[in-house]
Amino acid sequence: MVQDSRQIVIAGAGHAGGSAAAMLRQLGWQGAIVLIGEEPILPYQRPPLSKAWLKGEATAESLALRPPAFYSDAAIGLRLDTRVTCIDRPAKAVLLPNGEAVSYDYLILALGARARRLSLPGADLGGVLELRTAVDADRLKAVLRPGARLAVVGGGYIGLEAAASARALGAEVVIIERESRVLARVACPILSDFFQAFHRRQGVTIEVAAQVAALEGLDGRITGVRLGDGRVVPCDAALIGVGAVANEELARDAGLTCANGIAVDLSARTDDPAIFAIGDCTSRPLPLYGRIGRLESVPNALEQAKQAAASICGKPAPAPEVPWFWSDQYDLRLQIAGMPFDTTEIAVRGDISTGTFALFHLTADGTVQAVEAVNAAPEFMGGRRIVQRRKRLTRVQIEDVSISMHELAA
Amino acid sequence: MPKITYIEHNGSAHAIEVPIGKSVMQGAVDNNVPGIDADCGGECACATCHVYIDAAWLDRIGLPVPGSQEASMLSFAAVTQPDSRLSCQIHVTDAHDGLIVRMPEGQH
Numbered sequence: 001m002v003q004d005s006r007q008i009v010i011a012g013a014g015h016a017g018g019s020a021a022a023m024l025r026q027l028g029w030q031g032a033i034v035l036i037g038e039e040p041i042l043p044y045q046r047p048p049l050s051k052a053w054l055k056g057e058a059t060a061e062s063l064a065l066r067p068p069a070f071y072s073d074a075a076i077g078l079r080l081d082t083r084v085t086c087i088d089r090p091a092k093a094v095l096l097p098n099g100e101a102v103s104y105d106y107l108i109l110a111l112g113a114r115a116r117r118l119s120l121p122g123a124d125l126g127g128v129l130e131l132r133t134a135v136d137a138d139r140l141k142a143v144l145r146p147g148a149r150l151a152v153v154g155g156g157y158i159g160l161e162a163a164a165s166a167r168a169l170g171a172e173v174v175i176i177e178r179e180s181r182v183l184a185r186v187a188c189p190i191l192s193d194f195f196q197a198f199h200r201r202q203g204v205t206i207e208v209a210a211q212v213a214a215l216e217g218l219d220g221r222i223t224g225v226r227l228g229d230g231r232v233v234p235c236d237a238a239l240i241g242v243g244a245v246a247n248e249e250l251a252r253d254a255g256l257t258c259a260n261g262i263a264v265d266l267s268a269r270t271d272d273p274a275i276f277a278i279g280d281c282t283s284r285p286l287p288l289y290g291r292i293g294r295l296e297s298v299p300n301a302l303e304q305a306k307q308a309a310a311s312i313c314g315k316p317a318p319a320p321e322v323p324w325f326w327s328d329q330y331d332l333r334l335q336i337a338g339m340p341f342d343t344t345e346i347a348v349r350g351d352i353s354t355g356t357f358a359l360f361h362l363t364a365d366g367t368v369q370a371v372e373a374v375n376a377a378p379e380f381m382g383g384r385r386i387v388q389r390r391k392r393l394t395r396v397q398i399e400d401v402s403i404s405m406h407e408l409a410a
Numbered sequence: 411m412p413k414i415t416y417i418e419h420n421g422s423a424h425a426i427e428v429p430i431g432k433s434v435m436q437g438a439v440d441n442n443v444p445g446i447d448a449d450c451g452g453e454c455a456c457a458t459c460h461v462y463i464d465a466a467w468l469d470r471i472g473l474p475v476p477g478s479q480e481a482s483m484l485s486f487a488a489v490t491q492p493d494s495r496l497s498c499q500i501h502v503t504d505a506h507d508g509l510i511v512r513m514p515e516g517q518h
Contacts, residue, residue, distance in 0.1 A: 022442050025442055026442055026444040045451045047450075047451065048451070065438065065439075066440055066442070067440050070440060070441070070442060074442060094456075204492035298449060298450070298451070298487065299412045299456070302449055319518070320517075321518050324456070324457045326450060326453070326456075328453070333455065333479075335455060344424050377483050378485065378486065379509050381457065381482065381483055381485070381486030381487070382486050384486075385486060405486070406486075407483070409486065
């Protein structure tokens, strides 16, 4: 297969890096591909880690992005359990910890993001967990027994999904959130209220507007989370889910522009024409919104993997996609299309109390910027199309369920 | 193993042996068949594994259950036809040996 003497090095073997390697072959790249990953296992899907994997409904095989034979069949060289320590741009090579230099014609940085850590007393106690990798997930799974007490610090998606899985396994859960509502950074107050109430009905205790003062322990193991008001939430383990930080240091040290992520264009190219960056580690244009942003999602990783592969292979740039996200908790499926920039009004389609509804976020001129849909696939899919087309609607139109989504999206 | 033929929009055909129990989507992804994106990994959340079922197979494969997540997702997918399915929702059995599916022009 390898007839081209050029070599692409992909630094990072997560969802973005693994997918980029596959797409390069789909688009006909004939040169060598070397995929360098820090974890000792083949690229895998992270979304199930907080859900099916925790609940024991997924296997290592079902988690894998592609089976082992794929990499040999597609002549993708795997360098796992190692990492890039330095990019030598003049020499067009990356260095590994053992001093080895791997040369590249193109370099794709798919470095991901890492869990933000708390700088608090007790943060290094045993049983203080995070959830980014399969190893993290296994540590969490090991403590989630019936009756076990899990404290979740941070009411974001990771925290809420883990809480739902923990409840399914019979564990007791307390969520501790600094803001006045869960999902404060990523969803609107209506959605926060809905999820908060739903989790409470499932037996989760939620403390909002709660500061964490310290993690308390005995013999090196966590025993509780001390709050700012002095109360202690006793626990057997604490999951810290307070956001993620882009792994941009390698790029910054190499002189590439970074600002909350490695700066890239719509081809996923950095300011070095031989270096691309994709996935959670990038700060990227959001053409639909005329802005720059960093997205942490699988669809974003795949879109940028496609952009980079198309650019390297000389193919037409793929059409920009509407950013989207999903989260499964209990029997709720949340799907979000778009991002609610500059919105002034929320239209509620459906009855929130039934658990099947969608929130449409409108600008002052009625442009639909984002749709948050709960157990409402037609609203999500139709909404994605509406957002893509920059369609303007009124709140009255959206809330009138006698008008079908097909009509609204037409 | 049942053999499934995936035909890209440009006509390129890929005959793939897919293990029983895997989805038609997974068979394509495992073998890097272009044209099936499968963004969500088989959760029926994205409608980017859309295929058209060959006419000779439509009776046996069937259409999505009306009102199901798949039916809802599909009715808004790009370039839907009466023979559209989401390939993550078709699980391969012995009876699928010889199945032919075609890919739409795009998944987004």
